[in-house]
Amino acid sequence: MILVILDHDGSHLRKGALEAIARARQLSSLGNLAGLVIGENLGAVAEEARNYLPTVYTAEVGSYTPERWAAAAYAAVQKSGAQVVVVASSRQSRTWTARLALKMNAALLEDTLESSTDGSRVLASRYSFLNRVTEKQAAHLPVVLTAKPNTTPPAEPQGQGGIEALTVEQPGAQVEVLERVAEQKKGVSLSEATVVVTGGRGLGSAEAFAGVEALASVLGGAVGATRAVVDAGWRPYGEQVGQTGKTVQPSVYIALGVSGAVQHQAGMNKSKYIVAVNKDAEAPIFKITDYGVVGDVHQVLPALLEAAKKLKD
Amino acid sequence: MKFIAVLRQVPDNEAKLKIEGGQVSLGGVTLILDGMDEWAVEEVIRLKEAHGGEAVVMALGPERFEEALRTALAMGADRAVHLVAEGYVDPISQAQHLAETIREEAPTLVFTGGQQADWDSQALGPALAEALGWPVVTWTTQLELEGETQAKAKHDLDEGAELVRVPLPAVFTSQQGLNEPRYPTLPGIMKAKKKELRKVPLSVQSKVEVLEQTIQERQRLNQVIDGSKDPVAAANQLIRLLHEEAKVI
Amino acid sequence: MAIDFTLSEEQKQLQALARRFAKEQIAPVAALYDAKEEMPWPVIEKLHGVGLLNAVIPEEYGGLGLSMVDEVILGEELAWGCMGIYTIAMASDLGITPVLLAGSSEQKERFLRKLTQKPSLAAFGLSEPGNGSDAAALRTRAVKSGDGYILNGSKTWITNGGDAEFVVVFATVNPEARHKGVVALVVDKGTPGFRAHKLHGKMGQRASATYELVFEECWVPAENLLGQEGDGFKLAMNTLDKTRIPVAAGSVGVARRALEESTKYAKEREAFGQPIAQFQAVQFKLAEMLMGLETARAYTYYAAWLTDQKLPQAHAAAIAKAYASEIAFDAANQAIQIHGGFGYMQEYPVEKLLRDVKLNQIYEGTNEIQRLIIARHILNS
Numbered sequence: 003m004i005l006v007i008l009d010h011d012g013s014h015l016r017k018g019a020l021e022a023i024a025r026a027r028q029l030s031s032l033g034n035l036a037g038l039v040i041g042e043n044l045g046a047v048a049e050e051a052r053n054y055l056p057t058v059y060t061a062e063v064g065s066y067t068p069e070r071w072a073a074a075a076y077a078a079v080q081k082s083g084a085q086v087v088v089v090a091s092s093r094q095s096r097t098w099t100a101r102l103a104l105k106m107n108a109a110l111l112e113d114t115l116e117s118s119t120d121g122s123r124v125l126a127s128r129y130s131f132l133n134r135v136t137e138k139q140a141a142h143l144p145v146v147l148t149a150k151p152n153t154t155p156p157a158e159p160q161g162q163g164g165i166e167a168l169t170v171e172q173p174g175a176q177v178e179v180l181e182r183v184a185e186q187k188k189g190v191s192l193s194e195a196t197v198v199v200t201g202g203r204g205l206g207s208a209e210a211f212a213g214v215e216a217l218a219s220v221l222g223g224a225v226g227a228t229r230a231v232v233d234a235g236w237r238p239y240g241e242q243v244g245q246t247g248k249t250v251q252p253s254v255y256i257a258l259g260v261s262g263a264v265q266h267q268a269g270m271n272k273s274k275y276i277v278a279v280n281k282d283a284e285a286p287i288f289k290i291t292d293y294g295v296v297g298d299v300h301q302v303l304p305a306l307l308e309a310a311k312k313l314k315d
Numbered sequence: 316m317k318f319i320a321v322l323r324q325v326p327d328n329e330a331k332l333k334i335e336g337g338q339v340s341l342g343g344v345t346l347i348l349d350g351m352d353e354w355a356v357e358e359v360i361r362l363k364e365a366h367g368g369e370a371v372v373m374a375l376g377p378e379r380f381e382e383a384l385r386t387a388l389a390m391g392a393d394r395a396v397h398l399v400a401e402g403y404v405d406p407i408s409q410a411q412h413l414a415e416t417i418r419e420e421a422p423t424l425v426f427t428g429g430q431q432a433d434w435d436s437q438a439l440g441p442a443l444a445e446a447l448g449w450p451v452v453t454w455t456t457q458l459e460l461e462g463e464t465q466a467k468a469k470h471d472l473d474e475g476a477e478l479v480r481v482p483l484p485a486v487f488t489s490q491q492g493l494n495e496p497r498y499p500t501l502p503g504i505m506k507a508k509k510k511e512l513r514k515v516p517l518s519v520q521s522k523v524e525v526l527e528q529t530i531q532e533r534q535r536l537n538q539v540i541d542g543s544k545d546p547v548a549a550a551n552q553l554i555r556l557l558h559e560e561a562k563v564i
Numbered sequence: 565m566a567i568d569f570t571l572s573e574e575q576k577q578l579q580a581l582a583r584r585f586a587k588e589q590i591a592p593v594a595a596l597y598d599a600k601e602e603m604p605w606p607v608i609e610k611l612h613g614v615g616l617l618n619a620v621i622p623e624e625y626g627g628l629g630l631s632m633v634d635e636v637i638l639g640e641e642l643a644w645g646c647m648g649i650y651t652i653a654m655a656s657d658l659g660i661t662p663v664l665l666a667g668s669s670e671q672k673e674r675f676l677r678k679l680t681q682k683p684s685l686a687a688f689g690l691s692e693p694g695n696g697s698d699a700a701a702l703r704t705r706a707v708k709s710g711d712g713y714i715l716n717g718s719k720t721w722i723t724n725g726g727d728a729e730f731v732v733v734f735a736t737v738n739p740e741a742r743h744k745g746v747v748a749l750v751v752d753k754g755t756p757g758f759r760a761h762k763l764h765g766k767m768g769q770r771a772s773a774t775y776e777l778v779f780e781e782c783w784v785p786a787e788n789l790l791g792q793e794g795d796g797f798k799l800a801m802n803t804l805d806k807t808r809i810p811v812a813a814g815s816v817g818v819a820r821r822a823l824e825e826s827t828k829y830a831k832e833r834e835a836f837g838q839p840i841a842q843f844q845a846v847q848f849k850l851a852e853m854l855m856g857l858e859t860a861r862a863y864t865y866y867a868a869w870l871t872d873q874k875l876p877q878a879h880a881a882a883i884a885k886a887y888a889s890e891i892a893f894d895a896a897n898q899a900i901q902i903h904g905g906f907g908y909m910q911e912y913p914v915e916k917l918l919r920d921v922k923l924n925q926i927y928e929g930t931n932e933i934q935r936l937i938i939a940r941h942i943l944n945s
Binding site for chain 2: 573574576577578580581584585613614615616619628
């Protein structure tokens, strides 16, 4: 049995859940599929999920803690006898799937780009060494696998499954959420954007980001920031691209005044096209750019904005 | 109180990676204490300085990890435990073995890095928590003890952040903003010589096998436009290339 | 199995710490302090914070008692970041060394302990406007007066002179007696009659402050006399025999930086459709640089080892000092050549290497003086 644990927003399945189903289907030679939704008031998402999977378990456990999610997933594993678990990869899922893998004494294949089976093992590829290396991994069952977002075409509906509620024992010690701080969000989501315009320390001030925002807006893209800029308090953490921020893979990544430390590259080096504007021709960013402009970002950025506006008119 | 940091040794960020025989070769590469683990080490030293007790560092890995443990001792950790195992060991198996030693130590809390700079894994912290039966807080940016039995922490989520209260013992993983790690000092290096570094040989079966590693760098066009003399012309050319050649805008 | 080139575990850690410090704390600000011709006090404070300042002071006086080999390891790393900033720390050791060699334990306690307790420096006052390396010809007068000496005269090119907690000043009680009349007196900062004027307009090593010191009826207590009257000249020479080795280590650091910058540039810079590293003319330059670097480093370690073994080493210190500064100067020169027009610009770090390392051929005894020492060693043995 292959268990797909379905990420949702309370009323709908997320895109990642459909990608996870598609991944699970690729492994169907290892067993039948079943789904699991975890949370509270799961009626609507379970109804949606049964359009994709022959069996859908529900685990009404309340709001998220890693301990609850792992316990719910493990209850479904025990109930279904699943030897493979597939989940969309995120910081949150990478936390509780590690707990789940340990409960199952399973191999954990994290943030995989693709996955397959040779009949007895699950094979997967993933990035390592700060996104610089691509590695192929193999593991015998049981296996817990997380699937990197935007790596698989989402699954299409198929059949009509049954819904079965699970009883999950509340885990012992767990975290208690005191307060949630929402991310400040404007315009296009950074992770989903096809154009990302990122400003670095080379911009010199928080005020200079007005130009970055304007260019992103004209190109229909999202604003990104480097860690230095976030540390300086010029931009919110939610915009940070890199090892300790977000990983993006847009059609074009425009880096303005960004030197391109390895930690930053870890969050953007798989972009389809990379553009950089920097006055230092030796900046590491130029090693990975398709189009680079060596020049003063304060002069080039307004000119880029004008040229982009003209193009869009 | 006792605070444990679990750490690893990884290639320096600027190290140029090479592949030999289908695996990343670390020969000639500068190896350092993983930057995110360094935050964990700094945090346990600070906790010990603020609340008393002991800051212990622990690692599971090859012989060379001793250097990273020594760095942590030179920063101010009190002693080190090194579970010596050569070769790749997946984080779940690591957690199972480390947990046995951690349980014997009975610490107030355990800290480790949010993501490993070599394997890009985020699993060690939460897997340790599971093996120990403790709660976990990942991507921690602030931590404050409230007595010996609970702590308040702020941590990053996929989007936004959360303030949580967590019963101790618990496992935390680090995130940028947690602290600014100190340098090891020369007196610290001298003193570290006399600190206990216990080695425990281990034979571990990895649940995951790394079949092949490659460096698949996307071929970049590397077109450079001189924007120093005429920034307007350079900007126009760039927009034209993105529109007509790359067709991405 | 008697020869062993391995570093101890602690030495490897010292090297890693110093390397990281140089990369993160020195190299990024080196050009700034060079341009401003200003003492980098924040860097000195951090050096003290990690225990890398004045670490040659023995443990019993609050220091770490670094061996000469340790100092060489440290010196190469710091000078890689900036030779000028390294000179500040090195010149402090130069001021400390005569106290170590000739001071009583009471004097060591009094003068050295304070250098370990806060970020602070020592200085060595030998050169005068009228005599550089001819130490026996000094003119600064010390006249016995009651329970002390009255100093009159001036010193020049004294690194840290106006910043130091104390300056070891070499003066003569009897000019006719030449070297037999020299005394070494420790002059504390703020002693009445002692003034320091910063010298401006240096070609390189501009982060380190160089002073002219003026003594006018400056009374120094006899308890500040190192050794006996007449010991001063020998003490100055013995001091320099030791401290020339850290100068050599600094040159090795500069040479390594020159090679690293050149290698990086040669791999990136293209001409005629390929990286210039593909050209034999450039390859030969890189190879020469490595030959110089490796031999200078190995010999500097040897001279340091002799010192730690308390074996005769004056000639080895002289060879290391002169040789390392010469290969480093050549390396910096070739680094500029490899960088072409860019190498001549301050935007790139290599022109500073040349300006900085020129001084290594001059101070702590010019390379010509080193050759005299070496020749004397040949002819007298």
